[in-house]
Amino acid sequence: MSVWFSERDIILGQPFMREIDKGLAKTRIGLVLITPALLRRIENGGVSEKELSELLSRDLLIPVAHGVTYEEIRSVSPLxxxxxxxxxxxxxxxxxxxxxxELIAL
Known part of the structure; x- marks a missing residue:
């Protein structure tokens, strides 16, 4: 399996969401690590609901909550x-x- 990691693979100055979208277009399964910092970024307009909606339209995009609860996530982004x-x-x-x-092996 190959791994694409946004913070390592996005060149400085490139549009973050466009590059993530390109990476997801080439994947079978995507993981999103949801941290307090990501939730703050969403709250402050760094990631819009439209961008989240586009990411979540993928069938196999799996959120992984780290340092936050799903209740906290829902309060910031119901999507x-x-x-x-x-x-x-x-x-x-x-x-x-x-x-x-196990999911990748399917």
Whole structure:
């Protein structure tokens, strides 16, 4: 499997969401790590609901909550919070990795 990581693979000065969209277009499964920093970015207009909607239109985009609850996510973005995903508060990183590996193997 190959991994595309937005912070490493996006050249400085490039439109963030456009580059993420290009990366997702080439993927079978996408993971979004939802952290307190991402939620603040959404709240402050750094990521719009339109951009989130486009990302979430992918069938296999899996949110992974880290340091936040799905209740907190839903309060900031009902679109993102309504997606079935994983949480480091409920599962160990090892269990999350196993679940993702099982999905990739399908």
């Amino acid at each position: 993102l919070g309504s997606r079935n995903g994983l949480s480091t508060g409920e599962d160990s990183m090892e269990d999350i990795a196993k679940k993702i590996a």
